[in-house]
Amino acid sequence: MPGLTSIRMTGDKLEIVNQLVLPHTTEYIEINSIEQAHDAIKSMKIRGAPAIASLASLALVFHLSQALELSPTPEYLASPEALQGHVTPILDFLYTARPTAVNLGAATRRLNKTLQSSLVSGKHARAIAEDLIAEGRLIADEDESRNRKMSKWGGDWLVEEDKRNGGSGEVLNVLTVCNTGSLATSGYGTALGLITYLHESSKLGKAYYTQTAPYHQGSRLTALELKALQIPSVMICDTMVGSLFQHHKIHAVAVGADRVARNGDTANKIGTYNAAVLAARHKIPFIVVAPISTVDLDVADGASIPIEHRPPLEACLVRGALYPPSFDSQGNKQQAQVMITPSDLDGIYNPSFDVTPAELITAIVTEKGVAVKKEGESTFDLSGIV
Structure with missing residues (x-):
């Protein structure tokens, strides 16, 4: 869509558009860690199976790219075994964010396959990290072409x-x-x-x-x-x-x-x-x-x-812009979240x-x-x- 994409990565900055406040406010938020990427996926700040897979892949790209620039070098880049011990739990953790979206699992398995292939080839840790960065970028970049x-x-x-x-x-x-x-x-x-x-x-x-x-x-x-x-x-x-x-x-x-x-x-x-x-x-x-x-x-x-299954409370809430419109000091439409059901329901599916x-x-x-x-x-x- 012209002017608005789910993910953008420029230089050393990884951002997503916060879909929880769309369509009334366009807000990009930075993703600076694996934990933030996981939360963004789980909390549905980003949604859509392909976009979720792209963010997970780029989060690893961002994480490893930063690590390669650090001085002193992080311990997990000291050896292939140390890098494997660091990356594997990250991939496992990212997968838990949204279990139904198989694209997320496909992306993490693909990155893990790249990790295993690089280990077998005898490459040193920094070269393996670079392989993972290249594969992670490829996972995100190839999506538009296939779409x-x-x-x-x-x-x-x-x-x-x-x-x-x-x-x-x-x-x-x-x-x-x-x-x-x-x-x-x-x-x-x-x-x-x-x-x-x-x-x-x-x-x-x-x-x-x-x-x-x-x-x-x-x-x-x-x-x-x-x-x-x-x-x-x-x-x-x-x-x-x-x-x-x-x-x-x-x-x-x-x-x-x-x-x-x-x-x-x-x-x-x-x-x-x-x-x-x-x-x-x-x-x-x-x-x-x-x-x-x-x-x-x-x-x-x-x-x-x-x-x-999402938290039951989510089915009771709706968020949107106030009507008639009201604007904040930056000119954005003011939004509110309201409960649309009684608060003492017996059960929620x-x-x-x-x-x-x-x-x-x-x-x-x-x-x-x-x-x-x-x-x-x-x-x-x-x-x-x-």
């Missing part, structure tokens, strides 16, 4: 799918859930990238996006990105999806993913399963757009995907994600192509796109 590839794959497939179903493929209305644009990735986006690609190709009618649970604020971030891209769009509450499908022509639902199981079952932001069920009822194609790193071939199906079964998914798109189910089958063979 553009998968967006084109998915957009072109949808145009042809509409033609196969008797449409013109010219003016397509697409619903998406949660934020999957440049604020959730390192650039361009996944499902929102598909919508952007259709817009750039002059084949998008309108983008529709759902307002999910208050704390997750996916729609607010999506609204910000679509507005900046000047894409015509409409926000709806997630309880209104059925009504939307009844009264408006929607050509597809496109969503991202935090983890895709081997059979195609997909974990994504809470509310995705609801949209998939309604899309199936109305015979609307349901498309998952996600990088290869989101596909977890070690997980057979959705039943084995760990689902993160607050999962961050749900799992959409493969049978409800029409197509899964990665940077390598589009997978669809074989005739008569309810699960996917993803071997061609991973």
